[in-house]
Amino acid sequence: MSNKLTSIKSAAASAVEAARAAHAHAAEAHPAPAIAVSATMREYLAEIYRLQGGADGATTSALAERLDVSPSAVVRMLRRLDESGLLTHTPYHGVELSPEGTREALRGIRRHRLLEVFLVKVMRFGWDEVHTEAHGLDAGMTDAFEDRMDELCGYPTHCPHGDPIPTREGRIAQINDDPLLEVGVGLLAKVSRVKSEEPAKLRYLAELGLVPGAEIEVLGRAPFNGPMRLKVGEGREAREHVIGSEVAKCLRIVRPA
Numbered sequence: 001m002s003n004k005l006t007s008i009k010s011a012a013a014s015a016v017e018a019a020r021a022a023h024a025h026a027a028e029a030h031p032a033p034a035i036a037v038s039a040t041m042r043e044y045l046a047e048i049y050r051l052q053g054g055a056d057g058a059t060t061s062a063l064a065e066r067l068d069v070s071p072s073a074v075v076r077m078l079r080r081l082d083e084s085g086l087l088t089h090t091p092y093h094g095v096e097l098s099p100e101g102t103r104e105a106l107r108g109i110r111r112h113r114l115l116e117v118f119l120v121k122v123m124r125f126g127w128d129e130v131h132t133e134a135h136g137l138d139a140g141m142t143d144a145f146e147d148r149m150d151e152l153c154g155y156p157t158h159c160p161h162g163d164p165i166p167t168r169e170g171r172i173a174q175i176n177d178d179p180l181l182e183v184g185v186g187l188l189a190k191v192s193r194v195k196s197e198e199p200a201k202l203r204y205l206a207e208l209g210l211v212p213g214a215e216i217e218v219l220g221r222a223p224f225n226g227p228m229r230l231k232v233g234e235g236r237e238a239r240e241h242v243i244g245s246e247v248a249k250c251l252r253i254v255r256p257a
């Protein structure tokens with residue numbers, strides 16, 4: 001752990017130095033100077049972007065947990081990212097990405113999600129394995145490598161778990177789906193995203209056919225967050241399954257237009 005922290009620290013420090021130099025150099029000519037963003041910095045920015053969309057936001061403790069580092073390491077990195085103009089961090093209030101910070105975050109997210117598709121489609125990993133496999137692989141990735149993966153995968157728009165892949169220009173599709181747990185009986189819907197990184201849960205969901213794109217119908221539901229009865233699939237391929245709320249809460253759905 002201390003080794004990891006030391007290397008994160010020194011990587012961040014040298015990146016900040018480079019950013020400062022770039023800033024000093026570019027400030028005369030360009031209003032928005034390019035900042036040298038290290039892989040670690042981008043990993044933080046991407047995680048902040050993901051957490052910002054959630055209920056609790058990008059807190060120090062949430063970041064520490066997600067990135068598997070100590071809260072004090074998070075605080076130090078937030079200070080550096082703030083100094084580089086990639087975000088503003090107000091202690092005890094939270095973090096807000098700057099436009100540059102958002103752009104770098106989306107770049108990191110694009111690479112991660114593209115890698116996931118590549119690992120599933122080309123390298124034949126399971127969708128339950130790719131989150132771990134993709135971790136860290138995007139660190140040394142060049143733009144050319146990213147483009148080649150994109151091409152080999154047929155320019156995918158979503159990762160295997162249904163999350164949108166930002167474009168090369170940093171645009172990301174608006175997400176307009178609902179938690180399965182919030183919909184009523186009788187609803188016909190399509191699974192849009194599966195929010196879990198637990199391999200066992202992902203394998204179980206795949207066994208039931210509950211993957212992005214699957215057609216479902218809510219047939220019944222026991223009260224007090226009880227089990228949910230679903231029809232999964234269409235026509236003769238359709239199967240009935242009963243799932244608990246622990247599994248149901250991972251699923252996001254879109255209603256037919």
Ligand SMILES: [Zn+2]
Nearest residue numbers: 116159160161
């Ligand atoms: Zn994914």
